[in-house]
């Protein structure tokens with residue numbers, strides 16, 4: 469038997485998420501994780517996405533968001549920038565560094581050009597302004613999902 473042992477080569481990093489979407493049993497609906505600390509916004513995004521036919525998971529802060537990401541392997545992550553615990557940009561950076569990470573969308577009340585550049589640098593595929601216009605929200609979620617995993 470041949471063992472290919474190459475101690476000099478780093479092994480590929482293990483993915484943070486539990487299972488790739490293909491391994492899921494059941495629905496083919498895209499799964500979206502919402503990380504938002506304001507209950508009313510969380511409910512608004514959840515309702516909009518459910519109405520759009522998505523499976524929705526909600527988290528109320530950065531730590532909960534990271535743990536939900538690891539458990540549910542979402543197809544897209546919507547991250548509020550102002551979050552207690554792990555902030556939105558840091559969460560986006562952590563998730564985006566994961567092999568096969570889904571697109572991460574930031575949502576921010578302060579999404580000026582500098583914020584947007586910072587969030588893209590943190591790995592966000594797009595940055596949505598708050599408050600959201602419903603049609604634009606749906607459009608940009610759809611576009612990010614089409615972009616797919618990296």
Ligand code: MN
Pocket residue numbers: 504505506548549550551
């Ligand atoms: Mn917030």
